[in-house]
């Protein structure tokens with residue numbers, strides 16, 4: 001069934017998207033109409049205004065879903081699935097242009113040569129300053145300064161137009177011509193001609209958008225696609241030729257040679273005057289190293305006279321304009337249907353970047369959820385939530401403590417001379433309490449979700465049965481309040497996760513450690529809420545119970561406990577929330593099952609769909625817990641707040 | 644049944660930074676079995692303290708209270724309490740509240756059910772047994788508190804401003820109920836109030852207490868309670884002698900209040 005849904009996901013998602021927008025608009029106007037007829041709403045501040053209304057719920061939920069569908073580009077994929085493929089071809093061209101474009105102040109503030117120049121000059125000034133501080137001899141100082149001046153001259157040699165040699169100029173001319181040619185081709189309707197058979201075959205082999213992760217079908221498949229793809233190929237070779245152009249005129253090369261010699265002699269001078277001072281030796285070496293580094297960069301010849309590249313830049317701007325106009329509606333589509341990012345082209349494939357990448361599409365998330373919900377697949381070979389046939393004996397083993405068998409009188413049997421063990425009553429009891437007997441199998445829930453649930457419930461259970469009595473006790477006696485208060489108040493404010501490393505070391509990474517951690521969390525909350533409940537009992541109720549003849553125990557059970565129930569249940573509600581959060585984090589630290597574990601593995605694999613799936617599962621389960629507790633509170637203590 | 648005797652009763656509270664409050668100073672009185680006593684006085688004159696000592700919730704600094712031959716050392720079933728409000732167990736139904744004392748004693752449920760029905764009838768709540776108490780009005784709640792206290796058959800009933808939180812109409816009805824119960828059961832009742840009218844009507848005897856130190860300022864023996872059992876309480880309250888006594892006491896309390904203000 002899912003395959004069928006998947007096949008038509010475009011239509012389905014598109015319909016849902018439109019329906020959601022219609023719902024928002026309708027609910028909005030319906031709500032507006034109600035506001036006008038609602039008498040209470042006339043007065044600002046009347047609490048009746050905050051009662052909400054299901055039409056506003058619809059508006060809110062729909063708005064969230066619309067934002068999700070929109071920013072995850074699910075809507076884009078539904079309405080125009082081919083756009084991604086075309087945009088991929090566009091991205092190929094942009095990434096091919098990029099090496100040239102990055103030379104110019106088109107997206108950046110400065111021409112690349114300008115930035116280089118500023119940086120080298122700054123370095124040279126810094127070196128110059130250092131000369132005075134380093135404790136050089138006078139000869140050394142003079143030589144160093146001379147070198148720095150030479151370096152400045154070499155740079156000026158690159159920036160002054162008179163030294164630019166004819167060959168470099170003609171190289172620039174040729175690049176400019178080729179770019180212009182490409183611009184013309186882009187404008188040409190017939191470029192690049194009919195696709196070859198291989199191209200057609202490759203286009204047919206394209207997967208659909210989103211069929212495998214974030215991959216976008218790579219091969220061009222439309223006239224516009226072929227055009228951009230071909231242009232990208234040509235641009236690549238232009239860019240590669242462009243990046244080979246160096247400003248290495250005669251004058252410059254001579255200066256570099258001179259500089260190299262100069263630095264070498266500076267180095268020699270340094271070596272020849274061995275300093276006693278180790279620091280000085282080190283400083284000299286660093287200085288020479290700094291000079292050499294600047295020289296190496298200058299030697300690359302990437303700085304040109306300021307106006308040498310103007311024509312190339314102009315050609316590039318023209319190409320840009322042309323390719324933008326060739327994109328036509330695609331550009332609109334890119335901006336409005338794929339917000340918060342764009343499609344980029346890597347070395348071998350195109351992919352979504354921005355919100356399209358880290359915000360999985362609802363339809364994909366649903367598919368992933370359906371996939372890992374399938375108990376046959378699950379996650380890491382373990383289902384999310386399913387059942388497993390377990391022998392009844394295992395449960396007996398779990399419920400009955402093993403020491404029961406040691407309480408039975410007698411001794412465990414020993415093997416006799418023939419190596420045969422005859423069981424006696426004691427050993428039979430032992431077999432039963434350890435679950436070591438043939439038994440029928442019963443279905444038991446299992447899976448990541450169940451494991452997490454079980455841990456929370458176990459921690460909560462122990463926290464309640466130990467915390468509530470202690471809390472009541474503390475609310476009733478000076479001794480226990482004074483005695484236990486410091487211990488609890490000392491460990492309670494520590495964030496539970498700060499305990500995690502310690503506890504996981506002591507109890508191991510299995511269930512025990514996590515349950516103990518959750519127990520600690522729940523225990524403190526339960527103690528405090530039970531104590532508040534006990535101390536909050538109205539004195540006149542206690543007095544009344546006393547003069548009605550109740551004993552201390554009866555007062556505890558029949559008056560103080562029920563009177564503390566609202567506080568205790570509120571405590572449980574809070575404890576569930578905190579335990580839930582702590583558990584997921586603890587499972588991320590260690591363990592091999594549980595929702596936190598799933599999310600942690602997904603994080604390592606950057607599997608955003610699984611991450612979002614776990615987030616949604618966690619949110620829904622948390623909501624479920626809370627609704628359940630609210631329901632229980634309503635049922636169990638209807639008198640709350642009415643005493 | 645036996646008399647209640649207070650002998651040289653004093654109560655001093657230590658308040659912060661070494662200060663002391665003489666909540667009660669040398670109180671002596673005898674309350675005969677079957678008498679109806681109302682205690683009146685400005686706020687802070689030690690009425691509640693006196694009642695709590697008699698109930699056994701507090702120990703006096705000196706002196707003692709005796710019920711019959713026995714000195715009161717702690718709370719007990721022979722002294723029933725009715726509080727101003729908030730003393731019902733709101734998690735229980737009406738009948739569970741009423742038979743609370745019986746359940747604590749382990750009375751046979753069948754027997755106690757019969758008694759509960761009887762008492763609910765007396766206080767005018769027949770048929771309300773299964774209703775949760777928190778759903779009832781203030782007047783009904785005080786009726787339950789009365790029934791809960793009386794079902795235990797105490798010798799002495801202590802009431803601390805039992806009608807203080809009720810509206811005027813309900814209050815008048817409850818006053819009649821108290822008188823009816825007093826006459827029918829013949830119990831000793833001590834009732835604290837801050838309403839002069841109520842004190843006059845519900846007091847066979849009346850103590851007017853004065854503050855700092857807390858003491859019995861003046862004592863009256865009044866005919867109105869006896870008449871209230873048979874006559875209409877509204878008529879009694881409109882009678883000349885009633886109005887006369889009321890004005891006398893009001894003036895007395897006003898003077899006391901002014902004295903307190905003057906001291907401050």
Ligand SMILES: Nc1ncnc2c1ncn2[C@@H]1O[C@H](COP(=O)(O)OP(=O)(O)O)[C@@H](O)[C@H]1O
Pocket residue numbers: 656657658664665666684685686687688689690691692693
């Ligand atoms: N537990 C206590 N600690 C200190 N002072 C108290 C305490 N209980 C009562 N008092 C003081 O004793 C005086 C009498 O109080 P109370 O008997 O409650 O007065 P009433 O009931 O007449 O209004 C008041 O001044 C009050 O502040």
Ligand SMILES: [Mg+2]
Pocket residue numbers: 690691
């Ligand atoms: Mg009082």
